[in-house]
Amino acid sequence: MGRAIANQLIVITGASGTGKTTISHYLRDHYGIQRVLTHTTRPPRANEVDGRDYYFETEESFKKNHYIESVAYSGYHYGSSREALQKAWQQQPFVSLVLETKGAEAYAQVMPKQIIVLYVTVSDPQVLLDRLKRRGDVPQEIEKRLASAEFKRDLQVPTALKSIAHVIVNDTFEQAQAQVDQLLKEVIKTNVKL
Ligand SMILES: Nc1ncnc2c1ncn2[C@@H]1O[C@H](COP(=O)(O)OP(=O)(O)OP(=O)(O)O)[C@@H](O)[C@H]1O
Numbered sequence: 001m002g003r004a005i006a007n008q009l010i011v012i013t014g015a016s017g018t019g020k021t022t023i024s025h026y027l028r029d030h031y032g033i034q035r036v037l038t039h040t041t042r043p044p045r046a047n048e049v050d051g052r053d054y055y056f057e058t059e060e061s062f063k064k065n066h067y068i069e070s071v072a073y074s075g076y077h078y079g080s081s082r083e084a085l086q087k088a089w090q091q092q093p094f095v096s097l098v099l100e101t102k103g104a105e106a107y108a109q110v111m112p113k114q115i116i117v118l119y120v121t122v123s124d125p126q127v128l129l130d131r132l133k134r135r136g137d138v139p140q141e142i143e144k145r146l147a148s149a150e151f152k153r154d155l156q157v158p159t160a161l162k163s164i165a166h167v168i169v170n171d172t173f174e175q176a177q178a179q180v181d182q183l184l185k186e187v188i189k190t191n192v193k194l
């Protein structure tokens with residue numbers, strides 16, 4: 001007989017360009033774990049779609065949601081809403097959420113027993129410039145982002161997350177995938193007892 005699985009959230013955090021969203025796509029494609037969409041006032045990138053990549057908001061509409069946490073990042077607002085999390089949990093008990101590190105710290109405070117934290121990093125932060133360029137980010141936005149205090153801060157695991165974060169080194173995707181698979185094996189073993 002199966003036991004009901006408590007709602008869980010895989011929080012994927014780390015610096016910009018390290019591959020958080022890429023890992024969330026891997027969780028979706030290989031484990032059926034959907035990502036909770038967050039809200040932002042940042043304009044969409046060329047290939048981004050409202051309601052698929054983000055809920056793209058105006059300054060006015062951003063204020064109307066109910067946030068578990070929200071931050072300013074490189075000149076724009078970002079927030080994860082109660083509405084989006086509840087909607088995702090209604091579909092399945094395991095979901096993922098991609099956040100900068102302040103947001104991840106907030107979840108560690110608000111729902112410590114329900115989160116599994118992945119901190120994504122690379123051995124050489126110099127590669128991140130090239131990754132953001134290849135992603136098609138606007139050059140001025142890349143410059144602003146790499147110079148921001150938030151970007152520099154997120155290159156280190158925050159002290160508050162050190163004891164709980166699973167560090168995923170994404171120098172090559174194969175390497176990252178192997179670490180995620182190993183972690184998921186343990187998570188599934190712990191949570192699904194037949
Ligand atoms: N191991 C890898 N090797 C090379 N490129 C990668 C690797 N992993 C991800 N990428 C690419 O790097 C770019 C940034 O990845 P992604 O968007 O997943 O990062 P992110 O951490 O979610 O960034 P942000 O915080 O800025 O949203 C993407 O174009 C992605 O395809």
Ligand SMILES: Nc1nc2c(ncn2[C@@H]2O[C@H](COP(=O)(O)O)[C@@H](O)[C@H]2O)c(=O)[nH]1
Pocket residue numbers: 014015016020038039040042069070071073078079080081098099100101102103104
């Ligand atoms: N704390 C939060 N961080 C968020 C949220 N949604 C996205 N993010 C993070 O912001 C930066 C910039 O994102 P980008 O899409 O402009 O590259 C990145 O680290 C995201 O993970 C959120 O709701 N809360």
